[in-house]
Amino acid sequence: MEFRGIMGGFYRISEWIMRLSVINVLWVICSFPFFYLVLAGLIAISENPDVWVQSLTLLAIVSPFTLFPATAAVFTVARKWVTGDTDVSLFKTYFRGYKENYLQAMLGGIFYILLTVIVIVNYKFYLEQSNTLSLLSVLFIILLVILGASMFHFFSLMVHFHMKLFQLLKNAILITIGNPLITIMLIVSNGAVAYVSFTKFTFLIPFFMGSIMATLSFFWFNRIFDKIKTRTEKEQKKKEEQEAKAEAERLEAEGGVRKDGVERFADGDFDRDSHRSVNDSDERK
Secondary structure (H helix, E strand, C coil), X not given: CCCCHHHHHHHHHHHHHHHHHHHHHHHHHHCHHHHHHHHHHHHHHHHCHHHHHHHHHHHHHHHHHCHHHHHHHHHHHHHHHHCCCCCCCHHHHHHHHHHHHHHHHHHHHHHHHHHHHHHHHHHHHHHCCCHHHHCHHHHXXXXXXXXXXXXXXXXXXXXXXXXXXXXXXXXXXXXXHHCHHHHHHHHXXXXXXXXXXXXXXXXXXXXXXXXXXXXXXXXXXXXXXXXXXXXHHHHHHHHHHHHHHHHHHHHHHHHHHHHHHHHHHHHHHHHHXXXXXXXXXXXXX
16 A cells, blocks of 8 residues: 555655664674674773773774674665665665675775774874974875775675675775765765764664665765766767777778779770770771
8 A cells, every 4th residue: 555645755754764773773783792892992981091092992803893794784775775676675685785795894894994093003103293294194184084985985886796805995995086076975974974973863873873874875876886887888889989980981981992993894894895896897997
């Protein structure tokens, strides 16, 4: 039965609330060690601020094995939603995505964690230097932002294409750098969701934050993909038209050569016939 009007609107809203909340709860459950360490770390830091390094270290160790695979599974469902398959089975799609993408998500998580640590260490180092060198710290902030944006594209690429890990990482970074406007929109939209979740409505974290951010991220990625696909189709069409034009010119040129040869052959026959007829008349004389 399909509801229409105001009731139909309420039904669709409640349906999306259910979808987003179910996937987000699954994300939290599959990332439970990570979120447990986050809560424990916040409590420990409130009592002793000096333990923040140990807390971050534990989170960095645990996240590739828990948070990253669970996030890949959320992106698997978000891909279905964005591409129009909204009635997909939530549990089946989520856990299939979790299983299929676990290894690549884990290895990608290790890569991003290591690279983030390197960028932060360099940022702190140059920030403490003289005025000239301290300006380089701004560069590392930009690198950190690009790294964060590329991580969202990494998940989108992982669930949308069958690629090797190196190709996923390389293309994620290239897409981020090559589409600055959409990258800014991605950062702003996800940043707004995270800000509201952590500062205004904390209930969004366990129920909506992850699923909303994944859906927004894949939405922006899909815009980039459609843009690239359209450009590729135009280039392919242009190439086919050029090849067809070149083929037509070649056939026209070959036709001209044949025509010219036929004309010259006909002229030669006429000359030989004329010469033969003149000789015959001379013999008769």
